[in-house]
Amino acid sequence: MVGVPFFIPDTPPLKRNPLFLYSADRFLRPNPFRADVAVGIDEVIEPTLDALLLMESQIHEGGADGHAGLYPADEAGRQRRRDEVRKNLAQRYAAGADRFREALTTYYGAEKARSIRYAQAFEICEYGRRPSQAELKQMFPF
Numbered sequence: 847m848v849g850v851p852f853f854i855p856d857t858p859p860l861k862r863n864p865l866f867l868y869s870a871d872r873f874l875r876p877n878p879f880r881a882d883v884a885v886g887i888d889e890v891i892e893p894t895l896d897a898l899l900l901m902e903s904q905i906h907e908g909g910a911d912g913h914a915g916l917y918p919a920d921e922a923g924r925q926r927r928r929d930e931v932r933k934n935l936a937q938r939y940a941a942g943a944d945r946f947r948e949a950l951t952t953y954y955g956a957e958k959a960r961s962i963r964y965a966q967a968f969e970i971c972e973y974g975r976r977p978s979q980a981e982l983k984q985m986f987p988f
Contacts, residue, residue: 848860848863848864849861849862849863862975863974863975864974864975865970865971865974865975865977865985866970866971866973866974867883867968867969867970867971868968868969868970868971869966869967869968870942870945870946870966870967870968870969879967879969880969881945881946881948881949881967881968881969882949882968882969882970882982883949883953883967883968883969883970883982883986884942884943884946884949884950884952884953884965884966884967884968885953885965885966885967885968885986885987885988886943886950886954886958886959886962886964886965886988887939887964887965887966888962888963888964891936891939891963891964894939895932895935895936898935899928899931899932902917905931905935936964939964939965939966940963940964942964942965942966942967943962943963943964943965945967946965946967947959947960949967950962950965953982953983953986953988954988
């Protein structure tokens with residue numbers, strides 16, 4: 847709807863539809879995730895984890911399925927929880943590198959792709975612009 851004139855009167859419509867991306871999930875229905883792009887994040891894994899750990903309600907308390915009791919009141923307990931969550935998040939990004947190794951190989955080549963330890967993957971949403979591989983290479987730091 848971002849390109850529809852007068853849909854939001856105070857905002858002019860975009861001249862070009864933007865790129866929309868889905869991030870990886872484990873759902874199989876209605877459609878399993880397809881990695882159109884995978885990006886190695888080894889160089890930024892530590893600041894990424896640092897940033898995620900700042901979101902107490904979403905990360906430490908378990909998000910939608912969690913509760914505040916998961917995040918202990920005492921500082922020693924909180925540090926243990928932070929360490930546990932950090933380790934789990936790092937493992938998730940490491941699993942992403944393994945799961946999306948083929949997509950990593952497409953953009954980095956086989957040798958470099960094999961060395962990537964942490965990755966994030968994205969699927970191009972059918973509702974937005976469909977960039978070429980050359981455009982994707984400009985958008986992402988391969």
